[in-house]
Amino acid sequence: MKIQLHVWRQESPTAAGSFETHVLDSVSPDMSFLEMLDSLNEQLIEAKKVPVDFDHDCREGICGSCSLNINGVAHGPQSGTTACQLHMRSFKDGDDIYVEPWRANAFPVLKDLITDRSGFDRIMQSGGFVSVSTAGVPDANAIPVAKQDADEAMDAATCIGCGACVAACKNSSAMLFVSAKVSQLALLPQGAPERGRRVQAMIHQMDQEGFGHCSNTYECEAVCPKEISVRHIARLNREYFKACFFGKED
Amino acid sequence: MNLDSKIPEGPLSEKWQKHKFNMKLVSPANKRKYHVIVVGSGLAGGSAAATLAELGYNVSCFCYQDSPRRAHSIAAQGGINAAKNYPGDGDSVFRLFYDTIKGGDFRSREANVYRLAEVSASIIDQATAQGVPFAREYGGLLANRSFGGAQVSRTFYARGQTGQQLLLGAYSALSRQIGLGQVKMYPRTEILDVVVVGGKAKGVIVRDMVTGKISRYKADAVVLGTGGYGNVFYLSTNAMGCNVTAAYRAYKRGAGFANPCYTQIHPTCIPVSGTHQSKLTLMSESLRNDGRVWVPQQQGDSRPPHEIPDTERDYYLERKYPSFGNLAPRDIASRSAKEACDAGRGVGPGGLGVYLDFADAIRRLGEQTVRERYGNLFHMYQKITDENPYQVPMRIYPAVHYTMGGLWVDYNLQSTIPGLHVIGEANFSDHGANRLGASALMQGLADGYFVLPYTIGNYLSGEVPDDVDIDAPEFERAEKEVRDRMAQLLSIQGKKSPTAFHRELGQVMWDHCGMARNRAGLEKAIQRIPEIREEFWQNVRVTGAGEGLNQQLELAGRVADFLEYGELMCRDALVREESCGGHFREEYQSEEGEAVRNDQDFAHVAVWEYQGQGKDPARHVEQLEYENVKFATRSYK
Ligand SMILES: Cc1cc2nc3c(=O)[nH]c(=O)nc-3n(C[C@H](O)[C@H](O)[C@H](O)COP(=O)(O)OP(=O)(O)OC[C@H]3O[C@@H](n4cnc5c(N)ncnc54)[C@H](O)[C@@H]3O)c2cc1C
Ligand code: FES
Numbered sequence: 001m002k003i004q005l006h007v008w009r010q011e012s013p014t015a016a017g018s019f020e021t022h023v024l025d026s027v028s029p030d031m032s033f034l035e036m037l038d039s040l041n042e043q044l045i046e047a048k049k050v051p052v053d054f055d056h057d058c059r060e061g062i063c064g065s066c067s068l069n070i071n072g073v074a075h076g077p078q079s080g081t082t083a084c085q086l087h088m089r090s091f092k093d094g095d096d097i098y099v100e101p102w103r104a105n106a107f108p109v110l111k112d113l114i115t116d117r118s119g120f121d122r123i124m125q126s127g128g129f130v131s132v133s134t135a136g137v138p139d140a141n142a143i144p145v146a147k148q149d150a151d152e153a154m155d156a157a158t159c160i161g162c163g164a165c166v167a168a169c170k171n172s173s174a175m176l177f178v179s180a181k182v183s184q185l186a187l188l189p190q191g192a193p194e195r196g197r198r199v200q201a202m203i204h205q206m207d208q209e210g211f212g213h214c215s216n217t218y219e220c221e222a223v224c225p226k227e228i229s230v231r232h233i234a235r236l237n238r239e240y241f242k243a244c245f246f247g248k249e250d
Numbered sequence: 251m252n253l254d255s256k257i258p259e260g261p262l263s264e265k266w267q268k269h270k271f272n273m274k275l276v277s278p279a280n281k282r283k284y285h286v287i288v289v290g291s292g293l294a295g296g297s298a299a300a301t302l303a304e305l306g307y308n309v310s311c312f313c314y315q316d317s318p319r320r321a322h323s324i325a326a327q328g329g330i331n332a333a334k335n336y337p338g339d340g341d342s343v344f345r346l347f348y349d350t351i352k353g354g355d356f357r358s359r360e361a362n363v364y365r366l367a368e369v370s371a372s373i374i375d376q377a378t379a380q381g382v383p384f385a386r387e388y389g390g391l392l393a394n395r396s397f398g399g400a401q402v403s404r405t406f407y408a409r410g411q412t413g414q415q416l417l418l419g420a421y422s423a424l425s426r427q428i429g430l431g432q433v434k435m436y437p438r439t440e441i442l443d444v445v446v447v448g449g450k451a452k453g454v455i456v457r458d459m460v461t462g463k464i465s466r467y468k469a470d471a472v473v474l475g476t477g478g479y480g481n482v483f484y485l486s487t488n489a490m491g492c493n494v495t496a497a498y499r500a501y502k503r504g505a506g507f508a509n510p511c512y513t514q515i516h517p518t519c520i521p522v523s524g525t526h527q528s529k530l531t532l533m534s535e536s537l538r539n540d541g542r543v544w545v546p547q548q549q550g551d552s553r554p555p556h557e558i559p560d561t562e563r564d565y566y567l568e569r570k571y572p573s574f575g576n577l578a579p580r581d582i583a584s585r586s587a588k589e590a591c592d593a594g595r596g597v598g599p600g601g602l603g604v605y606l607d608f609a610d611a612i613r614r615l616g617e618q619t620v621r622e623r624y625g626n627l628f629h630m631y632q633k634i635t636d637e638n639p640y641q642v643p644m645r646i647y648p649a650v651h652y653t654m655g656g657l658w659v660d661y662n663l664q665s666t667i668p669g670l671h672v673i674g675e676a677n678f679s680d681h682g683a684n685r686l687g688a689s690a691l692m693q694g695l696a697d698g699y700f701v702l703p704y705t706i707g708n709y710l711s712g713e714v715p716d717d718v719d720i721d722a723p724e725f726e727r728a729e730k731e732v733r734d735r736m737a738q739l740l741s742i743q744g745k746k747s748p749t750a751f752h753r754e755l756g757q758v759m760w761d762h763c764g765m766a767r768n769r770a771g772l773e774k775a776i777q778r779i780p781e782i783r784e785e786f787w788q789n790v791r792v793t794g795a796g797e798g799l800n801q802q803l804e805l806a807g808r809v810a811d812f813l814e815y816g817e818l819m820c821r822d823a824l825v826r827e828e829s830c831g832g833h834f835r836e837e838y839q840s841e842e843g844e845a846v847r848n849d850q851d852f853a854h855v856a857v858w859e860y861q862g863q864g865k866d867p868a869r870h871v872e873q874l875e876y877e878n879v880k881f882a883t884r885s886y887k
Contacts, residue, residue, distance in 0.1 A: 057489040063320040125429035129422035133304040137379035144390030154383040
């Protein structure tokens, strides 16, 4: 396959960026999208040019490192799929492909296709946990959890923290990300003692980081590689109102 | 080299309890005076950093990803073992201990493995308390499944994402401590050297991967939880960034490297599809419960699978191991696949694949049941290969997956450098020559939550806090060496990319130090690797600059270390003249092609000591004493 690739190049957080166009003549349909970028980089190195930097690690859709806007869609055309799991057979010979970093004020570009997503970590540090220390906890089977609740908690917990939800949202809202953690812990008895404090702290930090609010367009759900449902946002809202109206600890 | 394993006296089942009592403690008021550097935020590093901080130590934690949540532990699928005996099927600490020793082909330390089994149950309690959503039964209690190498159901799991959920549990504990200011987290920061002052580990040299700044950090103790070195093979199931750099630098500073040749090759991975391939994807071992492995009987048979009648197929695992059949252990299943392909009977591109066929299972159980059991795996397979495994058999091939070797540690998880502790996959401790499924997650978390936090106190109690100067000559020298190396890498401006060298090394390693090894091949590799290395230092092209973000420079540094480390692996494999676990020497096999161990001469840990640039490393041994189990030949016939 032959493709025309338009890649965002930006030298540093403060430099201005622009698209750079490259033609790739022999793309195999079996390549993953990132392997296609690898081959671009080999080509650039060969030509004594500076290759394109992009975040990636596991290349199997679980670490949440890869973060590419492909033809304007976070993680590209295939639903429920990270960029690293997307294969070139999803494109046609002769296609033009535009590759950009996540676009959100809370995710500033560091270089080329790499953004700074540490805002997510700070949200987690503000309350995305159960405050138990190592040792001194009860036997695991002393805390029974209804299977439906455990399964739903697991649905939320599969979030890989990639940031596609933010990139897809016109408000750059982090609500789907925050709701995944709030919902997981709200569904489990282990999370109950801190649920009020947790949701308030996480929402507060989300605002501090400059993420926007949710106006229910559900782009986040559409691009989420783990197909996390916006129902969790509904639960987040409920948790938040409850905490605000009925005091911090409930 | 002092290889005193410091195994406590007394009966096996009392050693750890006694040892915990005998170790010196640091009082709560004094803990905050000590500073510990933890390198790595995976299951091992993340759990250790969080726990040490909870205890009151000041912790600095480093990882190379942009967030501690992305360590490669995240990718583990199948599950985690623990001797809970919830199903009441006869499990016990001793049984888990015994299975692990046997699975490791009698090449691990009894006392360590027993302790691992002993603390395993606490891991499940801890993770559950953190809110890890393990699979449950309708009654609300935890579910278990069975895994290779065991006859009881002791594996806990969270769908096919157990590693992710356990890591996010550790990450949440770590996040809490970061929020409290007890851990200072340094993501996108790569450790490039360990600093030893007065014979003790006292700090690290790091590169900020965003700004390119090289700087020093000092501490009263250093902990490495930097994961495995499977990427020395270029293609593996490891993440792209997995490396040997921190461990190898520690080795060059005097830490002994144990059993580097022990590598685990997982039998069920998706085969290589072309030279563009950058990594391999694991298909869970659970598929072998219902899939049947076969190749055509005839060499070079190019008919599509459905045109090959049953009588012309070789279900080789069922034929060779009638009692375990398709569920033969990993090392054996991998080797058999290689044999079939070497004999020209492999399938798919390049003949490097065997069929894993679900046609019989679908006939027997119906497509719906198969979908319920394996739907997500079939989906992933189809995504990658564009073939529908409900209609055509999967093609699989073995791939490098895990490394049992690692830095040598004593019972306290301390390396041969005082103050340098090593945890998780980065150490060599518990899996001998072969790791059982679902035991790596257990070991990483055991080390980080329940072992190191005790043993490091014993070390620190003998140290005066903050007794080194960051301007000490040792720091100066280490930093200069790192700077010089970066400068050198950037100055060569040759013709080949770092990846090209990595691929070349990987091929040599796979051909000669992979699933089957022999003297001639290893000798060839030991000759070939230094040639590649030499070319690397003359002809590599590292684009960009030292300042700022530069992924090529990061990669070049890692490849440079692999180019030295690969040779050490081959040396280790050459000297170990026996076949055990994942180390199969073709010269040492039975008539039926089974591994033959040599307990007389090799029931020991091989520990390598660096002797300086251009000199052969020295090999030392730690004899393994078995007081509670007897040597036996593994048989799965
Ligand atoms: C695909 C796959 C599936 C698996 N499935 C299972 C399973 O089902 N059950 C099981 O028990 N085991 C499984 N394993 C094995 C298990 O996941 C690993 O052995 C284990 O998670 C390793 O944990 P760790 O903490 O030692 O290392 P890792 O999780 O690899 O963490 C290493 C850490 O060190 C950091 N680091 C590394 N080098 C540097 C450096 N130079 N500078 C700074 N930081 C550095 C990294 O950033 C990272 O934070 C699987 C492995 C793979 C690859
Ligand atoms: S690289 Fe890990 S999710 Fe894509």
